[in-house]
Amino acid sequence: MSVTLPPSVIGAVSPITDMENLDIRLRADATSRRVALVAIASSVVWLLLGSVFGLVASLKLHLPDWLVANPALTFGRVRTAHLNAMAYGWASLAMIGVSAWMIPRLVHTELRIPKAAEVGVWFWNIGVAIGVVSILMGRTDGLEWLEMPRYAADPFLVIGGGLIGFVILATLAVREVDHLYVSVWYIMAAYIWFPVIFVVGNWPTFSGVESAAVNWFYAHNALGLWLTPISLAAAYYFIPKILGRPIYSYQLSLLGFWTLGFFYSLNGMHHLIGGPLPTWMITTSIVASALMIIPVLAVAVNQHMTMVGRFAALRYSPTLRFIVFGAVAYTLVSLQGTFMAFREINRLTHFTHATVAHAHLGLYGFVTMIMFGSIYYILPRLLGREWVSERLISWHFWLVATGLLIYLVPLTIGGIMQGVAMANPDSTWEQVVTAMKPGLIGRSVGGALLTAGHLVFAWHVWLMFRGARARQGLPPFHAVVPTVVGESPEASVGGVR
Numbered sequence: 001m002s003v004t005l006p007p008s009v010i011g012a013v014s015p016i017t018d019m020e021n022l023d024i025r026l027r028a029d030a031t032s033r034r035v036a037l038v039a040i041a042s043s044v045v046w047l048l049l050g051s052v053f054g055l056v057a058s059l060k061l062h063l064p065d066w067l068v069a070n071p072a073l074t075f076g077r078v079r080t081a082h083l084n085a086m087a088y089g090w091a092s093l094a095m096i097g098v099s100a101w102m103i104p105r106l107v108h109t110e111l112r113i114p115k116a117a118e119v120g121v122w123f124w125n126i127g128v129a130i131g132v133v134s135i136l137m138g139r140t141d142g143l144e145w146l147e148m149p150r151y152a153a154d155p156f157l158v159i160g161g162g163l164i165g166f167v168i169l170a171t172l173a174v175r176e177v178d179h180l181y182v183s184v185w186y187i188m189a190a191y192i193w194f195p196v197i198f199v200v201g202n203w204p205t206f207s208g209v210e211s212a213a214v215n216w217f218y219a220h221n222a223l224g225l226w227l228t229p230i231s232l233a234a235a236y237y238f239i240p241k242i243l244g245r246p247i248y249s250y251q252l253s254l255l256g257f258w259t260l261g262f263f264y265s266l267n268g269m270h271h272l273i274g275g276p277l278p279t280w281m282i283t284t285s286i287v288a289s290a291l292m293i294i295p296v297l298a299v300a301v302n303q304h305m306t307m308v309g310r311f312a313a314l315r316y317s318p319t320l321r322f323i324v325f326g327a328v329a330y331t332l333v334s335l336q337g338t339f340m341a342f343r344e345i346n347r348l349t350h351f352t353h354a355t356v357a358h359a360h361l362g363l364y365g366f367v368t369m370i371m372f373g374s375i376y377y378i379l380p381r382l383l384g385r386e387w388v389s390e391r392l393i394s395w396h397f398w399l400v401a402t403g404l405l406i407y408l409v410p411l412t413i414g415g416i417m418q419g420v421a422m423a424n425p426d427s428t429w430e431q432v433v434t435a436m437k438p439g440l441i442g443r444s445v446g447g448a449l450l451t452a453g454h455l456v457f458a459w460h461v462w463l464m465f466r467g468a469r470a471r472q473g474l475p476p477f478h479a480v481v482p483t484v485v486g487e488s489p490e491a492s493v494g495g496v497r
């Protein structure tokens with residue numbers, strides 16, 4: 001069964017496709033294979049654990065008498081275990097796997113000392129496991145996003161992350177290409193930025209207001225200089241690659257990269273609006289939040305213009321479908337964030353569930369969806385076999401897309417109503433909680449659908465690792481690319497590369 005696409009989908013071969021010949025890709029994949037597989041497999045385990053914690057935390061907010069006897073299952077611990085399992089277990093490990101796979105391909109160089117990176121991934125996993133268990137036992141550092149114990153869990157993350165970062169940077173140092181595609185810029189920068197902010201964030205000498213400022217310098221930059229750049233790097237890699245056409249503008253991609261680095265790093269204090277910090281610090285972060293429109297629009301315009309005329313390909317490529325969803329969510333969450341950083345709006349939303357909705361539009365709609373898309377592309381190439389079932393991929397996509405919508409809409413509306421009720425000195429606490437309850441129930445329904453989608457995805461990944469055979473004929477559902485790019489080297493291997 002060969003898929004024939006409308007002429008509009010057929011484009012020129014992208015520079016990446018052009019540059020990468022099959023031999024280079026095979027050698028690159030051979031060296032990154034184990035690291036990427038271990039990182040991706042463990043990330044999926046964390047995704048399942050994190051979903052259970054998230055769903056339990058969500059249910060507890062409207063069923064407050066449920067699971068209260070065991071301290072490990074109280075809201076404060078389960079919520080925090082959820083955040084850490086998702087941010088450091090699922091999202092970070094998936095990004096490590098995806099970036100370790102992308103870099104050797106992009107710089108035409110075998111991954112240096114891949115064994116060290118694999119050991120790094122194991123260390124990282126041990127660190128997160130110690131961190132999450134400690135949190136459930138009630139031992140934390142008491143700083144948001146930095147709850148994992150500084151001396152028990154963090155050293156494993158520092159050593160593990162250090163090993164992986166060293167391998168990525170060592171590979172870049174001996175690269176065989178001069179030109180660095182924008183994805184390489186983002187990944188390289190993320191592996192330099194993250195260790196700096198992680199060590200500064202965990203530095204034990206700060207206290208009081210200083211500690212809060214350093215805490216949010218770290219937490220915001222964990223989002224902006226770690227999770228965001230690697231997710232953007234994946235979007236910049238896969239969109240042109242699957243469409244078989246170059247990215248719309250090289251200049252725009254550079255503008256987006258540099259302005260992200262300059263402005264995002266100044267954003268952190270917008271999490272402390274209204275807090276006891278010098279006004280100039282808060283105001284600087286609000287100005288920087290407004291300036292974030294520049295990198296966000298640069299990415300949005302660039303990726304949209306690359307897609308224009310090729311939207312039909314979304315029907316054929318699951319990778320593209322997840323990644324374009326993620327790219328659109330990036331624009332939306334960033335514009336929403338800029339508004340939420342203005343004092344007048346933050347006053348209303350700060351202590352409400354509208355912030356939690358924003359967090360999930362970013363971490364789920366953007367980061368998680370891009371990681372799903374990337375994994376759909378990478379696993380068949382590393383395991384040498386096609387995804388078992390188109391239907392499972394479709395179920396996964398629609399469960400999580402619908403689940404996210406049901407998660408976000410009631411929570412955002414409920415969060416705003418919560419903010420309005422809290423701002424009214426005449427309203428009682430009971431009225432505030434009642435205003436919020438439908439939003440919380442809606443979030444649990446959405447969260448249950450997301451969890452169901454994760455189970456479908458994890459089952460499919462499990463089948464892939466076990467070596468199950470694809471049920472459909474070849475060339476497979478998601479191998480539209482070789483049909484599109486015609487004479488490219490990819491065509492010669494039936495799209496499996």
Ligand code: HEM
Nearest residue numbers: 051054055057058079083086091355356359363447450451
């Ligand atoms: C099964 C899907 C998910 C469910 C049911 C869920 C549920 C929840 C709940 C109930 C909270 C606590 C909200 C509160 O403190 O009031 C929360 C917070 C959080 N979740 Fe999730 N979540 C899910 C997926 C994810 C994913 C995939 C990520 C990251 C990749 C994530 C990251 C976070 C973060 C960072 C917070 C803290 C947000 C804040 O304090 O503003 N969640 N989640």
Ligand code: HEM
Nearest residue numbers: 223270271289292333334337338340341350355359362363
């Ligand atoms: C232009 C870009 C963005 C701006 C200006 C922005 C701004 C904000 C603001 C003002 C808050 C609320 C602070 C509060 O009142 O407590 C917030 C929270 C948050 N944002 Fe964004 N945001 C942006 C993009 C993103 C992206 C891309 C992600 C995900 C990758 C993200 C994830 C989060 C999370 C997880 C929180 C909750 C943090 C917590 O309380 O634990 N944001 N953001």
